[in-house]
Amino acid sequence: MNWVLVVFGAMVGAPLRYLTDRAVQTRQDSVFPWGTFTVNAAGSFVLGALAGAAVSSGPYALLGTGLCGALTTYSTFSYETLRLAERGWTFLAVANVGASLLVGLGSVFLGAELAASLVAS
Template structure:
């Protein structure tokens, strides 16, 4: 049952990430990877909420490990950050990477505070 919960959550999370990322990126006129940026920050915030509200282990497997694990994407984050460097957009690369890490940590912290209310 563990694997089914993670797989179902993961399938849903990856589909939402792909669709939302394409939608957001389609609206942006900049080379800055705003879709992945927004997805990773919101995912960190939601994980902070889910991990602190005291959900059952099955719900944590479905939402935390499955959905949010697939919704957020470290590999795409690295790929897009590296591409910004390759395209000589060094300032955007540093902004993207630093803000993603700082706001991701901040988002998780805010989510954990919300979850503890």
């Protein structure tokens, strides 16, 4: 029955990704994909927090696989990076890759550490 939890999590995560992306991107006067960057960082933090809290399989299916899986987007990140490079914004394309990796890994680490410390106390 975990697949049902994944579906419900994704039903929340996908629209949340779209709405967050649009809200962030419309406030930026930049070709840099800030919306995708934001949802990927947020999703990484939440996934790290779930791992740090060592949640059981049910909540992980709902929030980790479903919500975070639909909230974050590797395909859009890849496409937007390709489009930046194709349009001649090589620095921004490279910056998007580097910053996304650093912020994503940092976010998952911070989420895991924060949740683990909260659970331990």
